[in-house]
Structure formats: structure tokens, C-alpha cells
Amino acid sequence: MSEPEGSGRSSVEPDVQALYRQIELYASELHNLYHEQVATKSALEKKLSEMELLQQQLLAYAHDLATSHRRLQATYLATLHALANAVENRDEETAGHSQRVTRYSLALARALGVPETGIRQVEYGALLHDVGKIGIPDAILRKPGRLTHEEWVQMRRHPDIGHRMLQEIEFLQDALPIVRQHHERFDGKGYPQGLGGKEIALGARIFAVADALDAITSDRPYRQAAPFERAREEILRQRGRQFDPDVVEAFLGVFERLPAIAHGDGATG
Ligand SMILES: [Fe+2]
Secondary structure, eight states: OOOOTTSTHHHHHHHHHHHHHHHHHHHHHHHHHHHHHHHHHHHHHHHHHHHHHHHHHHHHHHHHHHHHHHHHHHHHHHHHHHHHHHHHHHOGGGTTHHHHHHHHHHHHHHHTTOOHHHHHHHHHHHHHTTGGGGGSOHHHHTOSSOOOHHHHHHHTTHHHHHHHHHTTOGGGGGGHHHHHHTTOOTTSOOSSSOOOGGGSOHHHHHHHHHHHHHHHHSOBTTBOOOOHHHHHHHHHHTBTTTBOHHHHHHHHHHGGGHHHHHTTSSTTO
8 A cells, every 4th residue: 555645754854854954053053152162261261361370460569569568667667776776875874765665665555455556656656755855955965963944944845856856757647646745644744735644645655654664673873773663663653643544554464574575575465
């Protein structure tokens, strides 16, 4: 029995051919897509390697910048030490005073929780506190006996002189209050402005305790150094008068470590 013409296979064949063409079309599109993706992938990989190169360069720049910054900080600090030493060399009573008083101030500032940026300014301010003495004549600065009233008036100008000397130096701006206010007293009886309580910058309130501590425990031409215990008694006696009670508390907290701090062994703790 033969199949009738135009029935069965002949009606299916055009669909198969259409499907075949469709599949070929898809295959060709897939092929194109594959090549596009390969091209995209290689373009992405190229971009990625360029970015990695840039990242490496950026890291190298950042490293160089950090190194330069550290060198600059070290140079600043060396300059400040030189300036502090220049002042001390004119005033024999205070050899090594700026370095010790800076170590005490740093220890007190850390005990009070001063943040690291503030710590640096405490360091700069303490080192330079007496830089204005450069403007005081030797006849007054090195006078062995008591100062006359007029001489004392001149001597008391050194905080303002120091402030004026440094006020144009940008990186010392936050250290200026210590220089200007280092002879202020918590009870308002200090100089040059007669500020009281929290009107006095924290750095200067810290410094006042550090300064008294070093004055009492260092040799002076007219008397020998007293023990730390003697300084403790005097500083406690002046709590709320000459000194901020909070700073005195911090002083008591670091008291046991003072001998090590004086020699630079424990100032950072
Ligand atoms: Fe001073």
C-alpha cells in the first residue's frame, strides 16, 4: 500500500526545516555571544590588571607619603628640641628641665585620656613653654639675687613673647595655649591673663603640675633636689588652688612611675 501524495511526511518536513534553521540561528547567535563574552572577559581582565597596577602604585605612593610624614614629624620635633635647648643654655638653672617636664606632661596627658593628636600638642607646648625667655635680657634671666619689681614685670612677659614668636607657625597652633598659659593658676591668681579653672587650656593645666613637680625634684643653684614624696605633698596642698584637681588625681595615679618617667623610661605608659 502506497502513501497518498501530500499527506504525512510532506506536511511535517517544512517544520523540521524551520526548526533546523532556527537552531542554526541560535547556534550562530550563541557563537557570536561566546566571542563577545571572550572579548569582554579579556577586556575585563586587562582592566583588572591595569587596576591592580594602579593599586600597587597608589600603595607605593601612600608608603612614600607616610615615610615623608614621619621624617617631617621627626624634623619638627628635632627643631623644637634644639629651640628648647637654646633657651635652657641661657638659663643654667633649668638644664634638662624642658625634656623632663615634657615627659611628665605626656604621662599626665595619657593618664587623663587625652587623644593622640592632643598628646602631640602637649609635647610641643611643654618643650617650648619658656621659648619667650629668649626675649628677656640676661641681666634679668641670670640675675643671682631677687628681681626688682620692674625686672619681675619684664620677666612675666615671657609667656606672651613666646606666644607671639610661635603664633605664625601652623603646626604649633594647638600648642600655643600651653606657651601662653603655663603660669596661669587654677584659682585665677596666675599670669599673664589671670585665667581661672577650665578657662585655662587642659594642656596648660597639665603642664602646671609637671612644671612644679620638676622644680621641686631638680637641683637648683640655691637648693638641692627634694624627693618625689615632697613634691607629692606640695602638689596635694595646692590642689584646687594652683592646680586643677583632675590633673592632681592623674598625678597621684602615675606617682609610682615618676622616677622612671623622669629618665624617659615610662613616659609613654
Ligand atoms: Fe615660664
